[in-house]
Amino acid sequence: MTDVDVPSGLRATVPTPAPGDPALARLSLNQATTKYWSLRQAVDGCLRAGIPAIGPWREQVAEAGLAASARLLRDSGLRVSTYCRGGFLTAVEPEAALDDNRRALDEAAELGAPVLVMVVGGLPEGDRDLVGARARVQEALAVLAPYAAERGVRLGLEPLHPMFSADRAVLSTLGQALDWAEPFPAEQVGVVVDTYHVWWDPRVHEDIAWAGPRGRIASFQVCDWVLPLPADPLLGRGMVGDGHIDVRSLYRAVRAAGYEGDVEWEVFNADVWAADGDDVIATMARRHVQHVL
Secondary structure (H helix, E strand, C coil): CCCECCCCCCECCCCCCCCCCHHHCCEEEEHHHHCCCCHHHHHHHHHHHCCCEEECEHHHHHHHCHHHHHHHHHHHCCEECCEEEEECCCCCCCHHHHHHHHHHHHHHHHHCCCEEEEECECCCCCCCCHHHHHHHHHHHHHHHHHHHHHCCCEEEECCCCHHHCCCCECCCCHHHHHHHHCCCCCCCEEEEEEHHHHCCCCCHHHHHHHHHHHCCEEEEEECEECCCCCCCHHHCEECCCCCCCCHHHHHHHHHHCCCCCCEEECCCCHHHHHCCHHHHHHHHHHHHHHHHC
């Protein structure tokens, strides 16, 4: 069934846009939204629903094999909006992380992904030196940006909500991400505007307006902030329209700033993951028209 709302399980109250509907033209499925689908299943789901772009994750690509994944994506005709993810650059001894990010950039190039999303990493275990961790990220970017440029892939710095500073990202605001990107050409390092992570920031509209004309917005990702937060706040994302974020205002802000790329739906939510994948994508398409455009 594709007329079921996810995750409520209720019948949808508005029609699902048909494949070819212009409203879907810049819509992308980030593969995390259908976490338990293989890459082939996600590609097939997009094709059935008329979703023209996809953001694959490294785990599913590794499962299918890089060459097979690249061939599948090319043959499908889908755009690759981003590749998730690189980063985790805060280790005191960074060489292993740098090597892994070089491999991620090689993979992104093979897949035809224009952007490698960078979740920069939190504090190493037992470490309270936030300033030092941030400095190590900036040092690593200076190493990785030229490598990314050689492969025609852009680093997309994603600021995460401050509640993730300890374990996932010492990069917390869009303004901070723009400051870290500034030493590099815009075609090498940009920023990811994820509604879940930036909606609370009183400067977010000002920073979007600054970033857009300078070509710094590499990706726009959407989901909603739903309450109560689960025990694992990473899974507190909801389908747009179910929570507290004015996603449409942020969408309009990035468009007004000149961003013309895809709108990538990235929803970490156990109930969404447990639902039928086709129902998830159909709900995504409906909510995209209702609450984003």
